[in-house]
Amino acid sequence: MLSVFCSPTRYTQGRGATAALGREMATLGLEGPVLFIAGKTVISRLADTWAASLSETAVCHTVHPFGGECSSREIERAKTAARECSARTIVGAGGGKVLDTARAVAADLGLPVVNCPTVASSDAPCSALSVIYSEEGVFQEYRFYRKNPDLVLVDTQVIAQAPPRLLAAGMGDALATWFEAKTCVAGAVQNMRGGNSTCTALALAELCYQTLLADGAAALQAVKTQVVTPALERLVEANTLLSGLGFESSGLAAAHAVHNGLTAAHDTHTYYHGEKVAFGLLVQLVLEGVSSATFEKVLAFASDVELPITLAEIGLSKVTRDQIDPIARRAAAPGETIHNEPFEITPELVADAILAADALGRGWRKQNS
Ligand SMILES: [Zn+2]
Secondary structure, eight states, X not given: OOBOOOOOSEEEEETTGGGGHHHHHHHXXXXXXXXXXXXXXXXXXXXXXXXXXXXXXXXXXXXXXXXXXXXXXXXXXXXXHHHHTTOSEEXXXXXXXXXXXXXXXXXXXXXXXXXXXXXXXXSGGGOSEEEEEOTTXXXXXXXXXXXXXXXXXXXXXXXXXXXHXXXXXXXXXXXXXXXXXXXXXXXXXXOTTSSBOOHHHHHHHHHHHHHHHHHHHHHHHXXXXXXXXXXXXXXXXXXXXXXXXXXXXXXXXXXXXXXXXHTTSGGGTTSOHHHHHHHHHHHXXXXXXOOHHHHHHHHHHHHHTTOOOSSGGGTOOSOOHHHHXXXXXXXXOTTOGGGGSSSOOOHHHHHHHHHHHHHHHHHHHHHTO
8 A cells, every 4th residue: 555645735824814815825826706615703703804815916705604514505505606606716714614614615616725714623624524414413424535725724813712612622633633643553554545654644643742732731721811822823733734634644543433423412512523532532542452641641631621531521421321322333333433443343342432431531530629
């Protein structure tokens, strides 16, 4: 198998980066008309800056309000809007679901795509795939595209204004990257792009983990104070770029599959992707039988940055084995990334690991309360 590494064409990050959008697009030769896909709050906050920035390069644009879920129906609605304005570039601005929708629309229409995450809540912005949900928010499928975004532009001033819980969720997603990457590399399984991992991707995944440990707590504090600091800049880069490159070019394993299983339980729907991935990582570490020192280091970090470490903290209090079984079956479904683990996976094994991770998390809470 060949080794494959993928990344966005250009990654731009910094305070006030939104004002440079027009110039950054021009640098890459991205042309108008541009269709922006964004939620209402982001539109009211950034539309004036987009207009000013794109007017510098005389590019016209249309803004399409996002419907709230990255579903097949929403993708079709945005494609209609893109055709109506003869869009030649799609720009998604917002959280993971908005950006996933923008990439799906651009891929279907064969157009370049710019991703402007307004929160550092997941590692999706740099990737060449989307996670598609039903209208009700249940995980349905991954869609893979030919190429990564042409430009990922991150305005840390905007990130600093976002709810702190979203930054923490991004740390949950990024926390799993190194562990899932290591598992995939050890098993020599295919990464998300159909090749072997590279030393580069694995090193970036490890740097992601080290950056979280070093800067996570300070970055969370910065967002609570709504300020941009060097720790926040490094952490945003870890959540967005390092985690994105790490997972896509090294691969996913049990943590994300358990996340997908958890979405089958209605009570977890108000919790973010990264929050469920953080718990999924605990399950992965139990499955893999890591040392208690490694497990406790992850627990301590997760707790420090206010990530969930028990089932109750992702909406599943007083769970019974009967409630866990469908989650475990979904996590262990054929084709899931949990099968990248180097041993045979059964729903029973996963259900046991979920309950064990929960018990360890509860025990840790009791000891440290
Ligand atoms: Zn993820």
